[in-house]
Amino acid sequence: MSDNAGRQADVVVLGAGMVGVAAANAARQRGLSTILVDRREPGSETSYGNAGILSSGSIFPLNTPSLWRKLPHYLTNRDPALRWNPGWALRNARWVAGFLANASPARTRPRATALRGLIAASLELHRDWIVNAGVPQRIRETGWLKAWRSDAVAAAKAEQAALADYGIKSEVLDRQAISALEPGILPVFSVGLLHTETASVDSPGAVVKAYAQMFAGGGGEIRRADIISVAPDGEGWHVVLSDGALRARHVVVALGPWSKEFLQPLGYRVPLGFERGYHQHFLPNVARPLSRPIHDCESGFLVTPMEQGIRITTGVELTDRDAPSSSAQLNAVVPLARGVVEFGEAVGEPWRGSRPTLPDGLPLIGPAPRHRGLWLAFGHQHIGFTTGAGTGLAIAAMIGGAAPPFDVAPFSPSRYL
Ligand SMILES: Cc1cc2nc3c(=O)[nH]c(=O)nc-3n(C[C@H](O)[C@H](O)[C@H](O)COP(=O)(O)OP(=O)(O)OC[C@H]3O[C@@H](n4cnc5c(N)ncnc54)[C@H](O)[C@@H]3O)c2cc1C
Incomplete structure (x- = not known):
């Protein structure tokens, strides 16, 4: 050297x-x-390990007023969308209190407006750079599908209206429209919201x-x-x-x-928290390909077609950045994902990363x-x-x-x- x-x-x-x-x-x-x-x-x-979504619509952080509705459920520590380590929460009480304090109506609009500006500038740049960097084939302009198994039309419409308030387009889909859009998935979803201005890549x-x-x-x-x-x-x-x-x-x-x-x-x-997440790749069923990332909103996972295969990414695990990995979330969501997409054996080892988050x-x-x-x-x-x-x-x-x-x-x- x-x-x-x-x-x-x-x-x-x-x-x-x-x-x-x-x-x-x-x-x-x-x-x-x-x-x-x-x-x-x-x-x-x-x-490297993320879901590869270049998201136009992620203007609302996790801690908005809707968090309070979900909190009693999250406190049970059984929802694969959010697991938390009580010892970590005690040691990081300042971060936890700040995170919850920000989940107020008054704190939602200013943060969404700020993220809207950052995201819009970012998407413009990605669409330019991915071409200039010589890898335009890696971007898919097919949107991002958020989907609900229950009849959650009201939730989908509420999200659509909230996004429209910031000039972000999306489409509410019924079961038939979901099947027409993504014929490779099994018909488990009643309602979908397609973020139409979102792109994704096949290898972040x-x-x-x-x-x-x-x-x-x-x-x-x-x-x-x-x-x-x-x-x-x-x-x-x-x-x-x-x-x-x-x-x-x-x-x-x-x-x-x-x-x-x-x-x-x-x-x-710096009051930095770590929203850890996992992924695992699986052999795809080439006869039933996926065209875009799909978020199973009620089961707390994302499935994305990647160069390496089908990538399943988990929700959040709140704990120390370097604490040993837990297989709990992947174990919980992989069987659920098999009900959405057909895929084969696991490829490689599970991956773990930490989303770095301020309160x-x-x-x-x-x-x-x-x-x-x-x-x-x-x-x-x-x-x-x-x-x-x-x-x-x-x-x-x-x-x-x-x-x-x-x-x-x-x-x-x-x-x-
Ligand atoms: C499961 C999961 C899914 C996600 N999905 C998405 C998504 O779909 N879309 C999206 O936009 N975001 C997504 N994210 C979030 C996104 O991945 C992160 O916000 C983003 O990658 C952070 O980038 P970064 O450059 O800040 O950090 P990193 O990519 O971690 O880069 C930090 C770098 O610092 C280097 N480094 C650290 N310490 C040292 C040292 N001492 N010496 C030398 N080098 C060092 C590391 O090697 C590393 O390369 C997801 C995250 C996770 C965990």
Whole structure:
């Protein structure tokens, strides 16, 4: 390994998930010399294992007023959509209280409006970058189907109206329309809501890698190393790596669920929670292919056709980021998924990741309050594969002294730090 001690750049981006790759790419496109650092290949962690949905409609975080209705059920700890560790909840009472406090009517519209802006900018960028990165075949403009087994017409119509309020289109479908749209699935759903402006990809990790190659092709540098520490250094920053060091005017912390620990030595205590989730791949039945991700709303899982096979992703497990994996949620939902889609044997091992979540469900996007040249870009909960793109664009704009493409004020790190 080379010892690049003291190597200098305008911008060093820490973390090559969707957020970091997007920030590095956008910074490079502004003409800034940029180094992107990760201990793994780009797009190998949370940005690899997600459901691959580029979601137009995920403007409502998990903690909206409807959470209160579901809470008694969630407290039983039997719903595969949400499992929680009581010990973790006690140790993280501040996060839990903040998360619940945000589930109020007054806190819903401002957050949805903020996410609407971030998502719209992100989708525009993805549709551009996926072509420029040479992987247009990976995106499917087939929407995302949310479906209910019960006669939940009222729920589907309520969601449709809520989305329409923000100019987001969707279609309510009955049983026949669902079968016509997705003939490969079994007729278990009574009602569906098709998010028509949503896209999906067949390999989120490969898309991040393609964006990273685009960055490298544009003159950016990718450095594979463990990041040890980040500290102020005169007018800039000193980043210690496992195999050397870097100096930069600007450092972007885009370490997803690992971001928090790097900020603690700088005096920032980030209230970051971990909404863990799992996936497992299965051999597809090629005679009954799927065209889009499907969310079984009442059973708490998603099934998405991926390059690797049928990917089943679970709901939320609230616990410590590095606590041992539990098979409970996958065990609960895989048999239910077999009632929706025909698929064969499992392929590979189950995967686990952590959705990094602030109590208000909005990511931190912007300057660290007490350090010049330190930029925070993490906490994208369930939608970071989508919103990483707009986040990167906004961070690069702010570094360059330009206006971000959406209102970043609601995402300001100073609301917590
Ligand atoms: C089950 C599941 C389903 C999801 N589905 C969707 C979806 O359909 N659509 C959507 O938009 N979002 C989805 N998400 C959310 C999305 O995956 C995340 O919000 C997003 O990937 C976070 O990206 P990131 O770049 O912040 O983090 P990451 O992708 O985790 O990147 C952080 C990087 O930091 C690196 N790193 C950490 N520590 C160090 C260190 N010390 N040294 C060097 N490198 C380090 C890691 O290797 C990693 O590459 C889902 C998440 C889960 C768990």
